[in-house]
Amino acid sequence: MFYVISANRLADGIVVYVGRDGSWSERLNDAKLYRGKEEAQAGLLLGQNDAKRNLVVEPCVVEVTEEEGGLRAVTLRESIRARGPTIDFLPPAGAFALEVVSPAGGAGATTTGFRSLRPEELRERELENAAGLPEAP
Amino acid sequence: MYRYDEFDKSFVAARAAQFRDQVARRLSGELDEEKFRPLRLMNGVYLQLHAYMLRIAIPYGTLSSRQLRKLAFIAQRYDKGYGHFTTRQNIQFNWPALKDCPDILDELAEVEMHAIQTSGNCIRNVTADHFAGAAADEIEDPRPYAEILRQWSSLHPEYSFLPRKFKIAVNGAAEDRAAIQVHDIGYQIVKNASGEAGFAVYVGGGLGRTPLIAHKIRDFLPKSDLLAYTNAILRVYNLEGRRDNKYKARIKILVHEKGADAIRAEVEAEFANHCDAALTLPQEEIDRIRAYFAPPALPDRPASSAAFERRRANDPAFDSFAAHNVAAHKTPGYGIVTISLKPIGGIPGDTSAEAMEAIADLAEQFSQDEIRVAHEQNLVLPHVALDDLPEIYDRLSEQGLATANTGLVTDIISCPGLDYCALATARSIPVAQRISERFGDGARARAIGNLKINISGCINACGHHHVGHIGILGLEKSGAEAYQITLGGSADETCNIGTLTGRGFSDEGIVDAVETVVNTYLKFRTGPDEDFLAAYRRIGMGPFKEALYGHE
Numbered sequence A: 001m002f003y004v005i006s007a008n009r010l011a012d013g014i015v016v017y018v019g020r021d022g023s024w025s026e027r028l029n030d031a032k033l034y035r036g037k038e039e040a041q042a043g044l045l046l047g048q049n050d051a052k053r054n055l056v057v058e059p060c061v062v063e064v065t066e067e068e069g070g071l072r073a074v075t076l077r078e079s080i081r082a083r084g085p086t087i088d089f090l091p092p093a094g095a096f097a098l099e100v101v102s103p104a105g106g107a108g109a110t111t112t113g114f115r116s117l118r119p120e121e122l123r124e125r126e127l128e129n130a131a132g133l134p135e136a137p
Numbered sequence B: 001m002y003r004y005d006e007f008d009k010s011f012v013a014a015r016a017a018q019f020r021d022q023v024a025r026r027l028s029g030e031l032d033e034e035k036f037r038p039l040r041l042m043n044g045v046y047l048q049l050h051a052y053m054l055r056i057a058i059p060y061g062t063l064s065s066r067q068l069r070k071l072a073f074i075a076q077r078y079d080k081g082y083g084h085f086t087t088r089q090n091i092q093f094n095w096p097a098l099k100d101c102p103d104i105l106d107e108l109a110e111v112e113m114h115a116i117q118t119s120g121n122c123i124r125n126v127t128a129d130h131f132a133g134a135a136a137d138e139i140e141d142p143r144p145y146a147e148i149l150r151q152w153s154s155l156h157p158e159y160s161f162l163p164r165k166f167k168i169a170v171n172g173a174a175e176d177r178a179a180i181q182v183h184d185i186g187y188q189i190v191k192n193a194s195g196e197a198g199f200a201v202y203v204g205g206g207l208g209r210t211p212l213i214a215h216k217i218r219d220f221l222p223k224s225d226l227l228a229y230t231n232a233i234l235r236v237y238n239l240e241g242r243r244d245n246k247y248k249a250r251i252k253i254l255v256h257e258k259g260a261d262a263i264r265a266e267v268e269a270e271f272a273n274h275c276d277a278a279l280t281l282p283q284e285e286i287d288r289i290r291a292y293f294a295p296p297a298l299p300d301r302p303a304s305s306a307a308f309e310r311r312r313a314n315d316p317a318f319d320s321f322a323a324h325n326v327a328a329h330k331t332p333g334y335g336i337v338t339i340s341l342k343p344i345g346g347i348p349g350d351t352s353a354e355a356m357e358a359i360a361d362l363a364e365q366f367s368q369d370e371i372r373v374a375h376e377q378n379l380v381l382p383h384v385a386l387d388d389l390p391e392i393y394d395r396l397s398e399q400g401l402a403t404a405n406t407g408l409v410t411d412i413i414s415c416p417g418l419d420y421c422a423l424a425t426a427r428s429i430p431v432a433q434r435i436s437e438r439f440g441d442g443a444r445a446r447a448i449g450n451l452k453i454n455i456s457g458c459i460n461a462c463g464h465h466h467v468g469h470i471g472i473l474g475l476e477k478s479g480a481e482a483y484q485i486t487l488g489g490s491a492d493e494t495c496n497i498g499t500l501t502g503r504g505f506s507d508e509g510i511v512d513a514v515e516t517v518v519n520t521y522l523k524f525r526t527g528p529d530e531d532f533l534a535a536y537r538r539i540g541m542g543p544f545k546e547a548l549y550g551h552e
Helices: A037-052 A076-083 A119-130 B006-028 B033-041 B065-078 B098-110 B143-153 B223-240 B251-258 B260-274 B283-292 B306-314 B316-325 B353-366 B386-398 B429-439 B443-448 B510-524 B532-539 B542-549
Strands: A002-009 A015-018 A056-067 A070-073 B045-047 B052-056 B062-064 B082-085 B091-093 B168-171 B185-191 B197-203 B215-222 B326-328 B334-339 B350-352 B370-373 B379-385 B453-456 B470-477 B480-487
Touching: A002 A037, A015 A037, A037 A056, A056 A076, A070 A076, B006 B033, B006 B098, B033 B045, B052 B098, B062 B065, B065 B082, B065 B091, B065 B098, B065 B353, B065 B370, B082 B353, B143 B168, B143 B223, B143 B283, B185 B215, B185 B223, B197 B223, B197 B260, B215 B223, B215 B260, B223 B251, B223 B260, B223 B283, B251 B260, B306 B316, B306 B386, B316 B326, B316 B334, B316 B386, B334 B386, B350 B353, B353 B370, B353 B379, B353 B386, B379 B386, B429 B443, B429 B453, B429 B510, B443 B510, B470 B510, B480 B510, B510 B532, B510 B542, B532 B542
Parallel strands: B168 B185, B453 B470
Antiparallel strands: A002 A015, A002 A056, A056 A070, B045 B052, B052 B091, B062 B370, B082 B091, B082 B350, B185 B197, B197 B215, B326 B334, B334 B379, B370 B379, B470 B480
């Protein structure tokens, strides 16, 4: 059984993992791998220390498997924590612009509903996430 | 609309300043998480799966254009460009940084908004009919009473640490659009024999892991006693609510265990002891608050609009929108427009900042500067001239906001589920999206007619699945998502808790199962006039069970 240590960063709540150099990383693939429950418990102590140092909150042990593309969380919940919502949740491009286009200004027909990703799109997103990342240990 | 007075203004500003200091002390390490968690929750800041979540109160679901624009601004400036309207008429932002939350609260205070009492064991945002002040079937606007309750309950020292959270809803029309019978207290405005308006009082309803329908403990409460009676109910609950067990701590369990008659007797005794002048509402105070909600001065118009009727006759898409998304207004020549936040395949309740801006513009121009948030996760333009509907429809269409599906099978209520929520056991949104895509926006969905589907991603039931005509509950079974179906639930004045069909369905199977249920209804209904709920009440569970499990 392989494990990593995860938490949420205090200042912004973003999901992070204890990295191989002991710092916190947003990428599961950067996470230090703990082999067996005992090792993981030791890792969790480090995480809890960082919680005491007010770097992170709610440190926890996450079970992972090693696969070709890198590390993968075993449970759906942790997989969603690692990879983000499984739905295409971001508004269409342009919504980030601070200047808001008035409806008469030719914003065009945008949809406000964000659809769920098709399996091939999910795979694509996974590959994008995996691209350029260091190999898992 | 209610406007803050000097007291409200300084109260909210002081609270925002206090939270700014608390966040600074947390970030500096002066406060640890254990001390800070209750403080952030008191200001609506949760920690979810991916980030913090900020829940902002929208009292009785009423917003001005300025307020909605501010929400759009917050979505863009501090979040990822969108927000999620909830089943309690609130809005949630899914990605705010803790360090930004004090700035967000300052922004909100500028437009008379806050996140106080959107979490914790206190009296939460008081909800009301989203058609309040506009609906043709209204007895009286419920919002002044919701506002009075809001003011009285805000940081009420006696009720800031109740056994559990406490939700109050007020409805002022014949049709219950506020789901009052599944609230801790539901107030229904009624008239007594002498024509005087007051409240029928319902207590002890709620969903969650133990769904229970409220009991009516009083047929008629004079308006002047609204606070004294609410106080009596809360005193009984505060004293006797089960603080020993979080899962039995809601008032519904107390009412269920002691019986409605016993609770009624206790509340009445408490009320008799304490219905003193301090909590009796003076008529001038009721009138003062009611003045804020005075009906807008709508110019006289003929009851029917030639432009509206002409467009209906010539444009089937507009006709469908008019049929499903426009409700009767109390003023002739006007209508109430529901803007569906359920585009086909979309995420129920999610709205981009651009859409919020566009809707704020429409409200400013065409709806007396008012927007409502429906607990069904849609937005409403409450005061619209029928003459203006063609233009409004065209502008909504440009924004992809003209889905004509209010009340139809694709108008699905869904909690955020496991895609966001730390409590969830299964995903809700993708199931909603797949059901929506399965039934689509065409003749088939219209032929199915009124049908409410509610989806919750765990037993806490934020998606109100127990009161969906078809309810879906997502669970985790041996590491995989599993979905149970309930049928026959209803949140209106015929309130009913749905019945479980039987064993659950897999993630792959759930949409087919819902389609089987819908097809069974279509097969057995007496005709298009008999909607799903009526048909279910007539034929019962049998045919649906047979269709779902018959081959087993």
